[in-house]
Amino acid sequence: MSDQGSATPSLKEKVTEWLETQGYPLEFRVARAFERSGFFETYQGQYIQDDKGGDPREIDVLANITTSYEEKCFFRISQVVECKWSKDKPWLVFTSSRSIMGEGACIAQTIASALGEAAMFCIAGDNALGDLELFKRPGRGGFAGRRAFEKNKEQQDIFYATIQGLITKSVNYAKSYGLPNPSAGQVPSSGCLAFPIIVIDGDLFEAYYDKEKDNVALREAHHIRIFWRGAPGHKRFITPVDIVTAGAVEEFAKKRLLETKALLTAVSISIANIREAFREQAFNKLEITEASRGFTSFPPLLAELYVLDKAKQTTNKLGQ
Numbered sequence: 271m272s273d274q275g276s277a278t279p280s281l282k283e284k285v286t287e288w289l290e291t292q293g294y295p296l297e298f299r300v301a302r303a304f305e306r307s308g309f310f311e312t313y314q315g316q317y318i319q320d321d322k323g324g325d326p327r328e329i330d331v332l333a334n335i336t337t338s339y340e341e342k343c344f345f346r347i348s349q350v351v352e353c354k355w356s357k358d359k360p361w362l363v364f365t366s367s368r369s370i371m372g373e374g375a376c377i378a379q380t381i382a383s384a385l386g387e388a389a390m391f392c393i394a395g396d397n398a399l400g401d402l403e404l405f406k407r408p409g410r411g412g413f414a415g416r417r418a419f420e421k422n423k424e425q426q427d428i429f430y431a432t433i434q435g436l437i438t439k440s441v442n443y444a445k446s447y448g449l450p451n452p453s454a455g456q457v458p459s460s461g462c463l464a465f466p467i468i469v470i471d472g473d474l475f476e477a478y479y480d481k482e483k484d485n486v487a488l489r490e491a492h493h494i495r496i497f498w499r500g501a502p503g504h505k506r507f508i509t510p511v512d513i514v515t516a517g518a519v520e521e522f523a524k525k526r527l528l529e530t531k532a533l534l535t536a537v538s539i540s541i542a543n544i545r546e547a548f549r550e551q552a553f554n555k556l557e558i559t560e561a562s563r564g565f566t567s568f569p570p571l572l573a574e575l576y577v578l579d580k581a582k583q584t585t586n587k588l589g590q
Contacts, residue, residue, distance in 0.1 A: 312333045370410070374563055381509065395561030457548050457571070474491050
């Protein structure tokens with residue numbers, strides 16, 4: 271056999287090289303990082319039905335923490351992760367001190383099921399939650415981005431399409447929890463919060479305007495939060511999305527686990543309060559913290575309780 275022949279890559283080597291560029295090894299590594307960090311309910315290749323009735327969409331990695339609070343009732347907080355191999359093209363996120371949202375709004379506008387929306391509305395003013403990295407406002411937040419060195423229009427849209435697709439999957443996933451056709455006064459038996467995360471196997475840069483130098487500055491980063499305002503079909507105005515590098519994902523997951531557990535405790539207390547208020551059909555039994563939520567209307571579940579309360583008061587007056 272000639273030297274040239276012996277240097278020819280085998281089929282296995284070719285497949286391995288191709289596999290690396292498709293992101294599949296990254297999915298395994300990210301799933302393992304979340305598992306090692308304590309997210310023991312971690313899955314790959316889960317599917318969620320498209321909101322427009324199309325083909326189901328795949329979720330690369332799903333990392334859950336779940337609690338049961340009554341018989342056959344549970345609540346789940348999920349990290350919905352999209353994995354992207356991009357070693358040849360760094361990701362660039364444009365940030366600004368104006369592209370941020372207050373802690374209360376960040377809490378209240380979390381992607382959630384009906385029960386999750388109600389609970390997060392009630393606890394939006396919880397100062398302890400506002401101090402968590404999950405919700406704490408950064409000095410600068412992301413508002414747009416690109417993959418560097420893209421040449422054609424299709425490639426330039428990858429950043430946009432990735433975030434839009436991830437948010438759509440996260441919203442559809444969260445909305446799948448609860449009751450499909452609940453009757454009046456019935457609290458969903460399950461609920462969910464969904465936090466969208468993008469993990470890139472490549473470099474990540476922040477681009478921001480430096481007022482002193484009057485130019486755009488670049489900073490290498492391992493984690494940037496982007497506050498996305500173009501989410502399709504999502505009724506809230508802003509959706510936070512975390513972008514993390516593969517090298518930083520394990521440390522990110524460890525911190526996210528601790529904060530998720532703290533959030534789950536607060537949500538569980540709020541759910542107990544909501545269920546008690548529904549049992550008594552008494553809106554004033556709700557413990558609602560003061561906060562700037564970025565919207566003024568009640569979530570549907572709390573609006574329903576308000577109507578039930580008013581109807582009960584009217585009935586009581588007529589019966590007197």
